[in-house]
Amino acid sequence: MAAALGFWYEFASTYSYPAAARIEASAARAGLAVEWRPFLLGPIFAGQGWTDSPFNLYPAKGRYMWRDLERICARDGLGFRRPSAFPRNALLAARVALIAADEGWSGEFTRAVYRANFAEDRDIAQPEVIGGILAALHRPATEILARAASPEIKRRLKAQNEAAVALGIFGAPSFIVDGELFWGNDRLDEAVAWASQRVRA
């Protein structure tokens, strides 16, 4: 049985963008399945006393992050345009991503939403933007947007966030392998290697 690489991501998280772009290929090369775990940073940051992204609260850190992200996107061949609004509200995208995970189209949906946010400067909080992405992926946009607003999906996203906290997650992207936490796009390779060792063991 393939070991699983848990990918915990939030659509407003800048460093989750390059991680989402390469995780499926990285995992596949190692024979690993990706478990797509969308969650929300807002409630977790609020628990740390932050009412905004730390990249906004700490301007020197924020200035560095945008430059660093630009370098990473150039290295990885990813489009990048600094969003005119940051962080964007990722609630709707996260709810839709839960449906995507159920139905097996997480990769393409997740990459498209990150591209919209960080390469095309589109407002992913808008149902029209998410609906347009769904339509481009040949998914029934109206039906999916309605399901995303259902009590069941709302409840499941809350539960997913509670699971994130229980796993010790405090930022995104995070990777979980057998309860072992790896934080940050920089740790994807280590997380894959960790999971690969578990497969061989």
Place this chain on the structure above:
Amino acid sequence: MAAALGFWYEFASTYSYPAAARIEASAARAGLAVEWRPFLLGPIFAGQGWTDSPFNLYPAKGRYMWRDLERICARDGLGFRRPSAFPRNALLAARVALIAADEGWSGEFTRAVYRANFAEDRDIAQPEVIGGILAALHRPATEILARAASPEIKRRLKAQNEAAVALGIFGAPSFIVDGELFWGNDRLDEAVAWASQRVRA
């Protein structure tokens, strides 16, 4: 002329430990000189409203950091014992490190102080501990400790911290190549590559 790799580090900074352990060899392989720039995080964190290390202020982040550092030290073959006090006061060590930079023994002194703090759980705030390290390196400990307390060294450390802020530095370790900032042990290879491109250009 060799391009310079500016290494900005603080002796209480956990991730500066593995960076300090390998930077000299990494830079040498690329034909680069290391500029050793000890500074203090305390005043920089205070400017961000923090009165303690963020790893203490944000427990989930702190728990992760210690586990992550343990993994990194295991990977890099570095001794590691979680210090019984964190963060330790690095003022004296930073002042001595300014003298080391003047005299060309930064590498061995810096590595020994990090080892004392993070592998041997010794209190680097104590003059006896720093004096012992100096003696082991065959340096005149009493004379150096006296010079470290001089107004000139105090003034220069303050100036170094002001220079750090002016460069946009907000954490440690940081690397500076021609004004380009790279933050974190994870960015050492990128900083070396950036400097190498400057040499070839």
